[in-house]
Amino acid sequence: MEAHPRRLKTVFRSDVRLRIPLFQRPYVWDEDEQWAPLWEDVEATFDRRNEEDTSPHFLGAIVLEQKRGALGSLEVREVIDGQQRLTTLQVLIAAVRDTYAASDVKTRLSSRLGKTLVNDSDYVDSPEEEFKLWPTNHDRISYTDVMRGRYRDSNHDPALPRIATAYVFFREQIDALIAKCADQPAETVLDGLAEVMLEHLEVVVIDLGVDDNAQVIFETLNARGTPLRASDLIKNALFRTLQEKGRSVESLYQKHWEPLEKPHWQRDVRLGRLTRPRLDVYVGFFLTVFLQREVQSHQLFPLARTYFRTDPTRAENFLTQLDRYARIYDELEARTVGDAREQQILTRLEIVDTQTITPLLLWLFAHTTWHDRLLSLELLEGFLIRRAICRLTPKNYNRLFLELLRRLSGQDGPANTVIEEFLVQQHSESGLWPSDEDLIDSLRRLPLYRLLKRDRLQRLLLAFEQHLTTDRTEPMRASSKLSVEHLMPQSWTENWPLPTDPTAADTEEECRDALIHTIGNLTLVTSKLNSTLSNGSWASKRAHLLAHSALTLNRSLPPTWTTADIEARSKYLGNAAITMWPRPANTRLADRTINDLERELTPDRERALAATNDRATSPDRRRTSRRDIGQHIVNAFADLDDGDFLTINQIRNVPSPQYPINDLPSAGAINARLFPSSGRATTVPGVRATISDGRRGARRTAAEAFPPA
Structure with a gap:
């Protein structure tokens, strides 16, 4: 048995049949859990592909078993584990290939990409040998139809087979990316995507020999214990490197890694929409500081491995710094780091509800003196809380603070001077420092x-x-x-x-x-x-x-x-x-009135729900989807007590996932739902239409009849 990291161009390049056994389950991946996160990873890799020392994006492991074949026949590998991942990648590649064709573009990269889907016809003896991947019986018809381009003109349709639905999803995302990069020719964007697929995506291939017991290995991978976490893989690689080079593994482990195995590092925590081990979350922040680059959750192990490889000096430095920053991270989370004023600032930063600033805080507490650090924290507090009150977008904070981190690391002056100079230069929607007038206006006007x-x-x-x-x-x-x-x-x-x-x-x-x-x-x-x-x-x-x-x-x-x-x-x-x-009295600060279109005016508690329901859904489809006025009414009463009354206008002015604050429903639509012309009673659950003191509206009924908003 051998295990090696392999780029996709290597996995799919040679003429080979990756055959999925009949007894494996059919294709089950879906948009929310797998396709959308995979596309987000591909798009993020697309954005950073031209950076220096770009490491490949790690997609996980696959297990293949060699099969004996006749001399001169195609090499065969049976897919023991990873068939969902391999199938999805082939469908994604087919979507890129067909977008080339639809754009009437043919390049060297498009030709290379096409060869990762099909085998050389000179080596093919039967129709089933045409494709690199051969699915189970259940999926063969839809898979071969996708590979042969029969869904090129299809749109989203619930009746489509799941593999075809995946193909349509990726075609839509690729078209959206081309539209977003309208300043570039479609050929350039597609070549960039092809480069990502071929050069920047990586899996670990575990290759079993013909005499290895594939069933035992399959059961071990899928049924016993818990999957290896990124931190487990990093630990294994670190200490293997140190041991092979004769370093004192036991003492290094006891001093630097054993503290990271305490229970509080192992508990699951939520970061965004994902729940991950706290240690893995910390490792992501640490790598951002240590490598000064954007780090995604799937990159932790490959980025760490790329840094120290087989170099024991680098491995020991990595381990020492990991332990050093972990101590600071513990104190940051417990709000015990620094003095009382610094702790107050850290507590107030929770108003902002973002962890993208964590790497910057780690750096400040590791590299600055008290007075410089306090001034720096006050600047960051003022910048972030003003933006939070004014509801300005936090979407690009990860890149903003990464660039600030790089500047701090590259300059010798006081950190607070570097931070102030950097932040006052930001005039874009994602970096504007709100003025006093905007701050007062937001507190006076925003709900x-x-x-x-x-x-x-x-x-x-x-x-x-x-x-x-x-x-x-x-x-x-x-x-x-x-x-x-x-x-x-x-x-x-x-x-x-x-x-x-x-x-x-x-x-x-x-x-x-x-x-x-x-x-x-x-x-x-x-x-x-x-x-x-x-x-x-x-x-x-x-x-x-x-x-x-x-x-x-x-x-x-x-x-x-x-x-x-x-x-x-x-x-x-x-x-x-x-x-x-x-806000600093700096002439370089932009003094302009914030436009409501620049604000995040969807309530916090509904943005996560909207992101789950609408992620990767095109804006046009969202605009044309039917909205539920009844659910909007239910939402208006969500925080009220039984018997509370709201007028038609009050119900209208409560934003909801169906009708955000900048697109509220008409009072007439609410009136028609509560007081239908047929004279029938309203059908909105948990709400009873009524007239109080001469004003039409509704009253919340008993809690047990009221569904969650």
């Missing part, structure tokens, strides 16, 4: 209660509480168990009367709906006090707050609570935010 996840909003309000508390105030430790409360309740119609004049009432209602979820109308209270306050009048709520709350946020609330008071409090907190998170 942050709807947009921010509840824990992020709570941390933001806690930051305001800590800032507004003076040294004359009795010390009080703000509890993380405090909940967010609306001062003017979401269901205000019963105890907060409108003006008697109809025109003034309409104006006031519209103003309340616009301000109800802004920062000026929000505060923190204990859970028990929250349930007591409920939807009561302002006089009752204020009395309870003054009697039971010790927070500075609540002690200065005025006797009346109108929309003017909400706006005044938002401006007051906005001025506090300017002081808390200052």
